[in-house]
Amino acid sequence: MKISIVGGGPGGLYFAILTKVARPDWHIEVFEQNKPDDTFGFGVVFSDSSLDEYETRDQVVYERMRKEFAYWDDIDIHFKGEKMTCRGNGFCGTSRVHLLSILHDRCSEVGVDLHFEQRIDPSTIEARFADSDLVLIADGINSAVRDAHSGADGFDVAVSTRSNRFCWMGSKRPLTDFTFFFKETEHGVICAHTYQYTQDMSTWIFEMTDGCWQAHGFEEDDEEGSAAMLQEIFQEELEGHALILNRSNWRQFPRLFCNTWHVGKMAILGDAKASAHFSIGSGTKLAMDCAIGLFEATVSHLETDGIDAVFDEYDRLRRIPVQIVQHNADVSLAWFEHMERSWDMDPYQFAMVVMCRAKSVTYDNLLLRDPEFVHAADTEWYARYFEQSGYDYRESRPTPMFTRYRLRDLELRNRVVMSPMAQYSADENGNLTDWHLAHYCGAARGGMGLMFVEMTCPSPESRITLGCPGMWTDDHEAAWKRIVDFVHANTLTKIAMQLGHSGRKGSTQLGWETMDYPIAEEDRNWPVQSASPIPWVEGENQVPAEIDRDGMDKVCRDFVQAAERANRAGFDMLELHCAHGYLLASFLSPLSNVRTDEYGGSIDNRMRFPLEIFRALREVWPMEKPMSVRISASDWKQGGITEADTFSIAAAFRDAGCDLIDVSAGQTVADQKPIYGRMFQTGFSEAIRNVTGIATMAVGAITEAAQVNTILHTRRADLVAIGRAQLWNPFLTRQAAAWYGTRLDNDDWEKQYLAGRAQAYSVQKKSSEQQLEWQLKARPKRHFTFRDND
Numbered sequence: 001m002k003i004s005i006v007g008g009g010p011g012g013l014y015f016a017i018l019t020k021v022a023r024p025d026w027h028i029e030v031f032e033q034n035k036p037d038d039t040f041g042f043g044v045v046f047s048d049s050s051l052d053e054y055e056t057r058d059q060v061v062y063e064r065m066r067k068e069f070a071y072w073d074d075i076d077i078h079f080k081g082e083k084m085t086c087r088g089n090g091f092c093g094t095s096r097v098h099l100l101s102i103l104h105d106r107c108s109e110v111g112v113d114l115h116f117e118q119r120i121d122p123s124t125i126e127a128r129f130a131d132s133d134l135v136l137i138a139d140g141i142n143s144a145v146r147d148a149h150s151g152a153d154g155f156d157v158a159v160s161t162r163s164n165r166f167c168w169m170g171s172k173r174p175l176t177d178f179t180f181f182f183k184e185t186e187h188g189v190i191c192a193h194t195y196q197y198t199q200d201m202s203t204w205i206f207e208m209t210d211g212c213w214q215a216h217g218f219e220e221d222d223e224e225g226s227a228a229m230l231q232e233i234f235q236e237e238l239e240g241h242a243l244i245l246n247r248s249n250w251r252q253f254p255r256l257f258c259n260t261w262h263v264g265k266m267a268i269l270g271d272a273k274a275s276a277h278f279s280i281g282s283g284t285k286l287a288m289d290c291a292i293g294l295f296e297a298t299v300s301h302l303e304t305d306g307i308d309a310v311f312d313e314y315d316r317l318r319r320i321p322v323q324i325v326q327h328n329a330d331v332s333l334a335w336f337e338h339m340e341r342s343w344d345m346d347p348y349q350f351a352m353v354v355m356c357r358a359k360s361v362t363y364d365n366l367l368l369r370d371p372e373f374v375h376a377a378d379t380e381w382y383a384r385y386f387e388q389s390g391y392d393y394r395e396s397r398p399t400p401m402f403t404r405y406r407l408r409d410l411e412l413r414n415r416v417v418m419s420p421m422a423q424y425s426a427d428e429n430g431n432l433t434d435w436h437l438a439h440y441c442g443a444a445r446g447g448m449g450l451m452f453v454e455m456t457c458p459s460p461e462s463r464i465t466l467g468c469p470g471m472w473t474d475d476h477e478a479a480w481k482r483i484v485d486f487v488h489a490n491t492l493t494k495i496a497m498q499l500g501h502s503g504r505k506g507s508t509q510l511g512w513e514t515m516d517y518p519i520a521e522e523d524r525n526w527p528v529q530s531a532s533p534i535p536w537v538e539g540e541n542q543v544p545a546e547i548d549r550d551g552m553d554k555v556c557r558d559f560v561q562a563a564e565r566a567n568r569a570g571f572d573m574l575e576l577h578c579a580h581g582y583l584l585a586s587f588l589s590p591l592s593n594v595r596t597d598e599y600g601g602s603i604d605n606r607m608r609f610p611l612e613i614f615r616a617l618r619e620v621w622p623m624e625k626p627m628s629v630r631i632s633a634s635d636w637k638q639g640g641i642t643e644a645d646t647f648s649i650a651a652a653f654r655d656a657g658c659d660l661i662d663v664s665a666g667q668t669v670a671d672q673k674p675i676y677g678r679m680f681q682t683g684f685s686e687a688i689r690n691v692t693g694i695a696t697m698a699v700g701a702i703t704e705a706a707q708v709n710t711i712l713h714t715r716r717a718d719l720v721a722i723g724r725a726q727l728w729n730p731f732l733t734r735q736a737a738a739w740y741g742t743r744l745d746n747d748d749w750e751k752q753y754l755a756g757r758a759q760a761y762s763v764q765k766k767s768s769e770q771q772l773e774w775q776l777k778a779r780p781k782r783h784f785t786f787r788d789n790d
């Protein structure tokens with residue numbers, strides 16, 4: 001077998017070594033355009049766990065890496081003259097040139113054919129490597145080979161240039177820890193990401209918004225001039241050391257992903273295939289991990305099953321891990337693009353945001369890494385909350401999740417909310433059934449602060465399905481009152497009504513049938529209305545009528561009578577559903593609203609009707625009771641609602657008397673392309689909370705207490721809604737309290753269930769201790785470093 005590799009970076013070289021060691025009789029050649037000691041960049045970083053992985057692959061490379069690596073455990077965050085340290089993080093690093101020299105030496109020892117100073121022209125690949133069985137494209141972020149095959153029938157590249165400016169420099173300033181210096185300048189905040197990677201060298205990556213960069217007058221290729229300005233700004237932090245340059249021109253990060261990982265007999269790897277922002281230090285790691293994946297696929301299948309089997313296996317092994325790392329990097333990158341939104345924070349809150357920015361690190365992870373850091377952050381949190389709200393948790397320290405929260409006269413016992421979840425179980429006249437009684441009354445015993453009921457419809461035609469509950473008859477009102485009365489009489493959970501009108505998504509099938517498609521029996525469908533006559537799915541759903549003034553007035557009257565009924569039924573709070581593509585959402589999104597009257601066009605026009613409804617409800621809903629609005633903060637589609645739109649919407653509802661924005665996303669167009677992941681919508685809530693100052697509720701793939709505490713600590717939201725996870729475990733809040741050992745008021749458990757309380761606390765305590773023990777055992781081992789010689 002013969003394998004040719006274009007590009008001698010860490011990815012290409014590591015693949016060459018592993019494959020040659022496993023298959024000494026194969027011919028493996030690498031073509032690198034540079035000389036062996038030519039390199040850009042300064043240090044490279046790995047987590048402890050990555051090194052452990054390399055130990056299992058090639059012992060020789062591992063030992064050489066290990067010997068020379070710098071190791072550090074702490075992350076320091078410098079912010080407004082304060083330094084916060086978070087311990088227990090476990091990173092190691094070396095210089096890029098050193099890593100490459102280890103890999104070059106090993107290539108030579110095992111017999112990889114290394115060719116330096118040979119640039120491969122993409123147009124020559126076919127002829128030049130005609131006798132190769134596999135050609136590996138590992139030519140880095142600016143890959144010319146990828147660019148020559150970038151279309152849908154090639155590597156199908158998706159690329160976007162991110163807005164922040166950054167440059168990579170070095171210095172001899174010693175640094176004991178991985179250090180973030182955040183520096184306020186007259187033009188904005190500049191962050192220096194720094195770490196020492198050899199006895200006398202440290203990496204200094206400077207990053208700032210484009211606006212800050214422009215205002216300072218930096219120039220893209222003026223390395224000397226930029227270094228002089230940065231030296232001046234970071235004079236104190238550099239402690240008199242100069243900045244050292246090495247191709248340190250300014251860049252904007254290209255966020256790149258190849259949807260296809262092979263073309264002909266070429267496979268692609270490393271930065272050429274998927275880039276990961278440097279703030280999570282994973283570019284080199286990602287390249288080497290993909291080298292491992294491709295190596296495994298190649299040695300298992302190339303000779304025996306052919307190249308397609310290799311590609312399938314490579315994809316299977318690596319696609320999800322790459323997407324996860326890239327997603328974490330994207331989220332981290334996005335935080336750095338908006339670091340100014342956190343600038344008003346207290347020091348430890350800011351430090352928590354920095355530590356938890358990529359969402360893989362949570363409150364509980366930090367408790368494990370550095371309990372003292374979390375203790376300091378909690379102390380600061382309780383002190384701030386006492387000052388802001390008068391609630392005093394400075395002694396009891398229940399974790400932020402278990403602090404009370406007030407909206408007007410409504411006091412919630414904690415920050416956990418059960419998200420509205422359609423049950424599709426009403427009868428065909430919108431009447432509740434026994435299912436609703438059992439479901440809501442049962443769930444309310446789970447300990448959450450607030451429970452939303454599902455979207456309830458103010459008129460027959462505003463239902464989504466024939467299983468949706470209504471609020472237009474006295475019977476509806478009485479049935480809801482029965483549930484509300486039970487919840488109030490037997491639990492401390494508060495209960496909120498969500499009112500919504502289905503719009504163009506109405507007259508469709510139940511959630512467990514073919515959702516969003518018309519009712520199968522044609523004669524049971526009813527005409528639907530929307531902002532504009534655009535069907536949900538062209539050719540499938542009926543074309544909605546564009547709602548006119550009379551229609552709007554009718555909808556408004558229906559909502560008002562439903563709100564009056566909800567108040568009489570005793571609901572504590574009212575939410576207006578303006579999300580998920582239903583009638584009011586169809587006005588907000590420019591993708592579903594193409595009206596030319598005063599209800600279409602600008603965001604001010606698009607929110608006019610939802611605001612009219614909200615104001616009408618606010619008039620009849622008692623002033624002492626809070627109201628919220630649920631929005632879809634993204635359409636997950638090009639040309640949809642913008643971040644700026646969401647700020648306008650939140651501010652307008654706030655000014656109209658809304659107390660909380662319930663920040664969901666998507667489901668507004670059928671061809672949305674959401675980016676899922678844990679807490680995947682929380683960033684929208686964070687932006688609205690930080691920019692407009694209105695209280696927000698986050699929702700979406702939040703499944704555990706650690707995430708709730710992280711969200712509250714980092715001001716991503718004030719309340720946290722959990723949907724699916726409370727369907728299968730409505731006792732999640734009680735379980736979390738027992739897990740943290742949080743002692744709540746005596747009457748917090750319903751008296752009928754008190755007998756189980758002591759056991760819950762003891763069982764959960766044992767599990768939390770056991771998990772801690774396992775996690776400590778599973779921690780990557782600490783590696784020997786030059787520091788150990790000191």
Ligand SMILES: Cc1cc2nc3c(=O)[nH]c(=O)nc-3n(C[C@H](O)[C@H](O)[C@H](O)COP(=O)(O)OP(=O)(O)OC[C@H]3O[C@@H](n4cnc5c(N)ncnc54)[C@H](O)[C@@H]3O)c2cc1C
Binds near residue numbers: 203
């Ligand atoms: C300016 C800059 C500085 C960086 N500094 C650091 C750092 O200090 N620490 C860190 O962890 N990460 C750093 N990174 C990221 C890191 O370099 C990459 O994530 C990582 O090296 C990816 O490895 P790779 O093998 O995929 O590609 P690369 O390391 O980029 O290697 C690709 C190789 O292909 C060669 N090549 C390109 N085209 C051809 C061709 N046509 N023919 C032959 N050879 C070719 C290049 O010369 C290069 O050696 C930096 C990135 C940039 C852009």
Ligand SMILES: Cc1cc2nc3c(=O)[nH]c(=O)nc-3n(C[C@H](O)[C@H](O)[C@H](O)COP(=O)(O)O)c2cc1C
Binds near residue numbers: 630
């Ligand atoms: C079966 C189901 C029914 C839902 N019903 C509603 C609803 O009635 N009103 C609403 O605003 N959102 C509804 N949602 C959205 C949820 O409230 C929540 O935003 C979503 O499930 C994401 O949160 P999760 O990941 O915690 O489940 C529903 C979601 C599901 C899965």
